[in-house]
Amino acid sequence: EVQLVESGGGLVKPGGSLRLSCTASGFTFDNAWMSWVRQAPGKGLEWIGRIKSKSDGGTTDYAAPVKGRFTISRDDFRNTLYLQMSSLKTEDTAVYYCAIDRRILMIVGTITPIDPWGQGTLVTVSS
Amino acid sequence: DVQMTQSPSSLSASVGDRVTFTCRASQSINRFLHWYQQKPGKAPSLLIYAASTLQSGVPSRFSGSGSGTDFTLTITSLQPEDFATYYCQQSYVTPFTFGPGTKVDVK
Numbered sequence: 012e013v014q015l016v017e018s019g020g021g022l023v024k025p026g027g028s029l030r031l032s033c034t035a036s037g038f039t040f041d042n043a044w045m046s047w048v049r050q051a052p053g054k055g056l057e058w059i060g061r062i063k064s065k066s067d068g069g070t071t072d073y074a075a076p077v078k079g080r081f082t083i084s085r086d087d088f089r090n091t092l093y094l095q096m097s098s099l100k101t102e103d104t105a106v107y108y109c110a111i112d113r114r115i116l117m118i119v120g121t122i123t124p125i126d127p128w129g130q131g132t133l134v135t136v137s138s
Numbered sequence: 139d140v141q142m143t144q145s146p147s148s149l150s151a152s153v154g155d156r157v158t159f160t161c162r163a164s165q166s167i168n169r170f171l172h173w174y175q176q177k178p179g180k181a182p183s184l185l186i187y188a189a190s191t192l193q194s195g196v197p198s199r200f201s202g203s204g205s206g207t208d209f210t211l212t213i214t215s216l217q218p219e220d221f222a223t224y225y226c227q228q229s230y231v232t233p234f235t236f237g238p239g240t241k242v243d244v245k
Contacts, residue, residue: 046234048182056174056182056225058234072232075139108181112229117169117188123229124172126184126193 013037013127015109020132027099027136033092033109033129041065041087044112046125047094049105049134057105059083061112062092076102099136106131140164140228144237150245155216159240161209161226169205170230176239177222185224186211216242 019031033045044067047059060073062083071083082095092109110128114121141164151157161171169189174182184193186202189209199214213220221244226237 055239056176056227056236058227058236061232061234074233113187115187117191119169119188122170122172122188124184124187124193125174125182125227125229125234126187128181128183130181 013111015111015127015129017107017109017129017132020107020134022135022137023099024138025099025101025136028095028097029099029134031094031096031107031109031132031134033094035090035092038111040085040090044114044123045083045085045092046110046112047081047083047092048108048110048125048128049103050108050131051102051105054105059094059107096134099134101136104134104136106133139233140167140231140235142226142228142235142237144224144226144240146240147238148241148243150243151216152245153216153218156212156214157216157242158210158212159224161204161211161237163207163209163228163230166206167228167230170228171202171204171209172227172229173200173202173211174225174227175220175222176225182225 014036016034046061080098084093108131110125112123171189173186176182190202223239223241225239
């Protein structure tokens with residue numbers, strides 16, 4: 012069974028840093044492309060970024076609001092995905108989910124829906 | 139960035155109703171459109187990918203259609219467990235973007 016377990020959330024002051032972890036099991040982690048998605052309280056879903064597998068270059072992509080402040084990395088030996096967050100702002104308060112970018116080859120190309128998701132970890136940025 | 143819009147933002151319905159909601163992209167995204175269901179306090183779950191392919195285990199009362207910029211999600215006979223919020227998401231180009239969601243509640 013695929014499992015994604017996020018940890019590391021908590022209360023942090025504006026301007027501070029925090030590192031989230033996502034421990035994966037039940038699938039071949041080093042082949043997986045992984046995403047982080049967040050959800051502010053009472054709001055919708057916001058894609059933060061993605062990291063490809065090392066065999067596919069290990070490259071990262073980020074959404075504009077977090078680019079330059081957040082860094083996604085992975086430790087394939089530990090089957091763990093990370094989200095390093097710095098220069099945190101109050102608007103970064105959210106539940107942060109890690110998830111797998113499934114790659115499905117179809118006629119139109121390789122489709123990458125996000126599935127499955129972890130249970131999320133809450134990050135609160137407040138003074 | 140590709141902007142995603144959804145309508146309506148909320149709708150009230152009864153068990154057994156047929157409900158349809160829409161998702162629109164600001165540019166053509168081919169069929170790189172996915173639908174998720176989220177219940178309060180839970181992580182989202184994938185319902186439909188590539189605009190119309192049902193995720194394994196998802197009941198056949200759910201269906202999706204569309205391509206290019208306009209997409210729809212239909213639930214043919216709403217069940218009690220379907221009261222939730224539904225999001226569309228494009229994976230045509232990064233940054234991937236979600237629609238603001240459609241909340242389905244009890245009439």
